[in-house]
Amino acid sequence: MAFDRSIKIAPSILSADFADFGREIQAIEAQGADWVHVDVMDGHFVPNLTFGPPAVKAFRPHVKTFMDVHLMIAPVDPYIEAYAEAGADMIVAHFEAGPHPHRTLQAIRATGKKAGISLNPGTPASAVEYLLDLCDMVLVMSVNPGFGGQKFIPSSVQKVAQVREMIGDREIHIQVDGGVDPNTVGPLVAAGADCFVAGSAVFKGGSVDNPAPYGENIRAIRAAAEGARKAA
Ligand code: DX5
Ligand code: ZN
Numbered sequence: 001m002a003f004d005r006s007i008k009i010a011p012s013i014l015s016a017d018f019a020d021f022g023r024e025i026q027a028i029e030a031q032g033a034d035w036v037h038v039d040v041m042d043g044h045f046v047p048n049l050t051f052g053p054p055a056v057k058a059f060r061p062h063v064k065t066f067m068d069v070h071l072m073i074a075p076v077d078p079y080i081e082a083y084a085e086a087g088a089d090m091i092v093a094h095f096e097a098g099p100h101p102h103r104t105l106q107a108i109r110a111t112g113k114k115a116g117i118s119l120n121p122g123t124p125a126s127a128v129e130y131l132l133d134l135c136d137m138v139l140v141m142s143v144n145p146g147f148g149g150q151k152f153i154p155s156s157v158q159k160v161a162q163v164r165e166m167i168g169d170r171e172i173h174i175q176v177d178g179g180v181d182p183n184t185v186g187p188l189v190a191a192g193a194d195c196f197v198a199g200s201a202v203f204k205g206g207s208v209d210n211p212a213p214y215g216e217n218i219r220a221i222r223a224a225a226e227g228a229r230k231a232a
Pocket of ligand 1: 146148149178179197198199200
C-alpha cells in the first residue's frame with residue numbers, strides 16, 4: 001500500500017458483536033471503513049482480555065482492506081511472529097511493554113509487516129524520537145488502553161502535534177485511538193493525525209442486520225476530519 005496522509009477511519013472491532021466477527025468486518029468495510037483495527041489485550045498489560053493469534057487468523061479472510069493489530073500485551077516480543085503469521089498487515093506494540101521497544105520494532109519489521117509504536121496517555125511524545133526510523137506508524141492513545149467507550153483525553157492533541165513535528169517528511173502515519181468521534185477528531189487532524197480508530201462512535205446504533213448506521217457514523221467522523229483539514 002502506497003503511503004499517503006489521506007484521512008483513514010479504522011473501526012475497532014472491540015465494539016462489534018463478539019459472536020459475529022466475520023459479518024461485522026464485512027459490514028464495516030461495506031460501510032466505508034478504510035482499515036480494520038484489532039485490539040489485542042492480555043489481562044496483564046491492560047485489565048482486559050481479547051484475541052489470541054487464532055482469533056486474528058479467523059478474522060483475516062474477511063478483511064479486504066488493511067488489518068492493524070494493536071498489541072496491548074507484555075511481554076510482546078514472544079508473540080510478534082504469531083500475530084504476523086495470523087495475517088496482520090501492521091503490528092503495533094506499546095512503548096511501555098518492555099525495556100527494548102527498539103528491538104521490538106526491529107522484530108516486527110523482520111516479519112515483513114508494517115511496524116507501529118503506541119504511546120500510553122502518560123508517556124511523552126519524545127519517547128519515540130529514536131524509534132521513528134523503525135516505524136510506519138505512531139499510535140497516540142487518547143484514553144488509557146483496555147476498554148472501549150472511555151472519555152477522550154484532551155492533552156492527546158498536543159502530543160499529536162509534537163509527534164508530527166518530529167516526523168518531518170518521513171512516511172509515518174499518526175493514529176489516534178480512544179474516544180474519537182465527530183467532535184474530537186477535528187483538533188487531532190489539525191495537529192497532524194491521519195488515521196482514526198473508533199469503536200463506540202462507529203458501531204453505535206447499528207448491527208450486522210442494520211449496518212446503515214455504521215456508514216452514517218463513519219461518514220460523520222470523516223466529514224468532521226476532512227472539514228478540519230480544509231480549514232487548516
Ligand atoms: C482501547 C482500544 C481502542 C478502543 C476504542 O484500549 O485500544 O481501540 O476500542 O474504543 P472507543 O472508540 O469506544 O473509545
Ligand atoms: Zn486500539
